[in-house]
Amino acid sequence: MGDPERLDRQIRFAVEIDKLKSVQRRTWLVDRTRREDAAGHSWHVAAMCMLLAEYAAEQIDLCRVLQLALVHDLVEIDAGDTYVYDTEATADKAERERRAADRLFSLLPTQQATQWRNLWEEFEGQKTPEARFVAAVDRFQPILNNYHTGGAAWREHQIRIDQVLERNRPFAQAVPLLWQRIQQVLEEAVRQGWLLPAALASNPE
Numbered sequence: 001m002g003d004p005e006r007l008d009r010q011i012r013f014a015v016e017i018d019k020l021k022s023v024q025r026r027t028w029l030v031d032r033t034r035r036e037d038a039a040g041h042s043w044h045v046a047a048m049c050m051l052l053a054e055y056a057a058e059q060i061d062l063c064r065v066l067q068l069a070l071v072h073d074l075v076e077i078d079a080g081d082t083y084v085y086d087t088e089a090t091a092d093k094a095e096r097e098r099r100a101a102d103r104l105f106s107l108l109p110t111q112q113a114t115q116w117r118n119l120w121e122e123f124e125g126q127k128t129p130e131a132r133f134v135a136a137v138d139r140f141q142p143i144l145n146n147y148h149t150g151g152a153a154w155r156e157h158q159i160r161i162d163q164v165l166e167r168n169r170p171f172a173q174a175v176p177l178l179w180q181r182i183q184q185v186l187e188e189a190v191r192q193g194w195l196l197p198a199a200l201a202s203n204p205e
Helices: 004-022 038-055 062-071 093-105 110-125 129-147 152-157 161-171 176-192
Strands: 024-028 035-037
Touching: 004 035, 004 038, 024 038, 024 129, 024 152, 035 038, 038 062, 038 129, 038 176, 062 110, 062 129, 093 110, 110 129, 129 152, 129 161, 129 176, 161 176
Parallel strands: none
Antiparallel strands: 024 035
16 A cells, blocks of 8 residues: 555646746747746757767666656755856855755655665766766756857856866866767857857966
8 A cells, every 4th residue: 555654745746847947048949938947958968968978988787777868957946046157156055055955855765765865966076977967968958059069058157168168178078979069069159159269378488
């Protein structure tokens, strides 16, 4: 018959994570009608992981990949979305997200709380092929949306190509073909005026 109390906790958690749909990100939808929300972003990343799994440099467990993709941003329910190019906001990002994970996953029955928390920590730790692959796709998704909106968020925040390359370079080995495409997309975005060129290094006197 199952455990009614366990089911109650699972249902409360299901209701709680609906809040991810209200967390707004900086990236615009391709049709430019609104900014995307964190839940929609997570779904898009999961779908893209299914599409692009064949390009992973290492052998990956696709089921594990999808679990990581769906869980990785849940902490934003409490911590909010932190814009990756906002250095001030990123300073305490890790602590805000840790506290969010403490609260959020504690809502689950003990065994599931451990399982979901471990998934989130695996993504954050970037120690497994699955985590590295999801992270690469997670960072490619906003590049794709920015490109197809004429650099809407890039232009709004005056982002440079070297900033985007630096953000994505750590995952070049996870999906080499994707890294090549990222560079091509960014170079075209600069030519179109959607992304600023690299900052010029200052010359020492």
